[in-house]
Amino acid sequence: EAQVTQNPRYLITVTGKKLTVTCSQNMNHEYMSWYRQDPGLGLRQIYYSMNVEVTDKGDVPEGYKVSRKEKRNFPLILESPSPNQTSLYFCASSSGQGASYGYTFGSGTRLTVV
Amino acid sequence: QQPVQSPQAVILREGEDAVINCSSSKALYSVHWYRQKHGEAPIFLMILLKGGEQKGHDKISASFNEKKQQSSLYLTASQLSYSGTYFCGTEAGAGGTSYGKLTFGQGTILTVHP
Numbered sequence: 001e002a003q004v005t006q007n008p009r010y011l012i013t014v015t016g017k018k019l020t021v022t023c024s025q026n027m028n029h030e031y032m033s034w035y036r037q038d039p040g041l042g043l044r045q046i047y048y049s050m051n052v053e054v055t056d057k058g059d060v061p062e063g064y065k066v067s068r069k070e071k072r073n074f075p076l077i078l079e080s081p082s083p084n085q086t087s088l089y090f091c092a093s094s095s096g097q098g099a100s101y102g103y104t105f106g107s108g109t110r111l112t113v114v
Numbered sequence: 115q116q117p118v119q120s121p122q123a124v125i126l127r128e129g130e131d132a133v134i135n136c137s138s139s140k141a142l143y144s145v146h147w148y149r150q151k152h153g154e155a156p157i158f159l160m161i162l163l164k165g166g167e168q169k170g171h172d173k174i175s176a177s178f179n180e181k182k183q184q185s186s187l188y189l190t191a192s193q194l195s196y197s198g199t200y201f202c203g204t205e206a207g208a209g210g211t212s213y214g215k216l217t218f219g220q221g222t223i224l225t226v227h228p
Contacts, residue, residue, distance in 0.1 A: 033216070035218070040220065042201060042220040042221045043156070043201060043203075043218040045215065045216065045218075048216075059116075059217065090155060090156070101161065102146065102158035102161055103146070103148075103156075103158055103203075105155035105156050107154075108155055
């Protein structure tokens with residue numbers, strides 16, 4: 001089944017403890033992206049990648065890191081999480097150049113930082 | 115900059131029609147539309163590329179006016195299953211090339227009652 005898989009689905013952590021949210025897609029998509037969703041603010045882009053080893057900042061990149069060493073994986077790293085990073089996170093992927101194709105989203109990761 | 119969606123919320127009876135608007139201050143390369151049910155990932159509905167095209171998907175259609183940098187989503191004869199939050203996503207670009215960055219509006223909550 002074509003899908004984007006995120007792990008974990010739920011995560012509670014403490015301030016300052018490094019964490020990684022994994023994202024993997026099995027559709028051979030070139031384009032991958034991370035979003036956070038907060039009430040009233042919609043989906044805000046954190047980082048995106050147009051291909052392996054090519055990443056760029058979205059609208060809210062502060063406090064996050066990403067890497068794209070393989071086409072299928074695009075992990076999101078929080079080096080020192082803070083409570084304002086408590087949010088619902090979505091990974092998404094699409095085929096083709098740029099973002100001119102519909103995105104397939106993962107099921108989401110609900111992160112709570114205390 | 116996030117595109118602006120209107121209205122913020124719509125309440126309908128089954129069988130009624132609705133229009134959701136999305137406008138941007140930037141020159142647009144494409145507009146995406148997604149629907150998200152509570153607690154689920156957004157689902158891709160359609161994409162419109164610059165050129166003023168209109169697309170349809172069952173009883174849901176959309177238009178894209180690139181001169182006004184606006185798109186509208188039309189839901190005809192609404193069904194209970196149409197309930198959810200609708201997001202437009204706008205992609206900037208120029209000269210037929212996408213910049214590869216998809217920015218979402220804040221969402222429109224659609225509720226359909228029997």
